[in-house]
Every structure is written in C-alpha cells, then in structure tokens.
Amino acid sequence: MKVLLICSQGASTAVLCDRIRQAAGNRNYEIDIHATAIARAEEDMGEADVILLGPQVRYMLNKVKGQAGGKPVAAIDMQSYGAIDGEKVFEQILGLLGE
16 A cells, blocks of 8 residues: 655654554555655655645645545544554554555
8 A cells, every 4th residue: 555644844754654654564564655745745646545644734635635536635633643653543544445
C-alpha cells in the first residue's frame, strides 16, 4: 500500500512516517509512505492509495479530495498527530481502505 502524508512543509511528518511504517511492519503489512509539502502534493498523489493531511493543512481537505481522483483522503486527527501515534494513524489508514 502506498500512503502520502501532506503537511505544510513536508518535514514535520517524517517522524510520523517512521512510526506508521513501524506499526505496519508489526502487523506484517508492506507500506510505502512518505511526506510532502502541500505546495507539491498534487504532483505526488498519482502513486498513492491513501492520502492523509496533517492538522496544519486540514483546511485543504476538500481541495485535495477534488484532486485525488476518488482515492481515500482524510485529515489526521490532532491528538494522534501531536502524539506521533503511528498505531492510531495506521488504524485510520486501514479504515480508509476498508480493512
């Protein structure tokens, strides 16, 4: 599964990507996950199966949904993001994929 995390600069979600990768690995899921800045998000959406937005750019949710071509798009809740809770965010990803 390929996951794209979008934040304001693309750097603040790097640690969260690592935690999500770890949570997926603990459950034997293969995951390709990376973060990007909102400014270049549209370029990076093509390969993604799921797109998540950090709380700082959640105001762009409807715009990103319109650009995503029907792919699942959601905002990461502030609590999970702030706690860098890879398990909770991975659960959100699975929910978006219907797993």
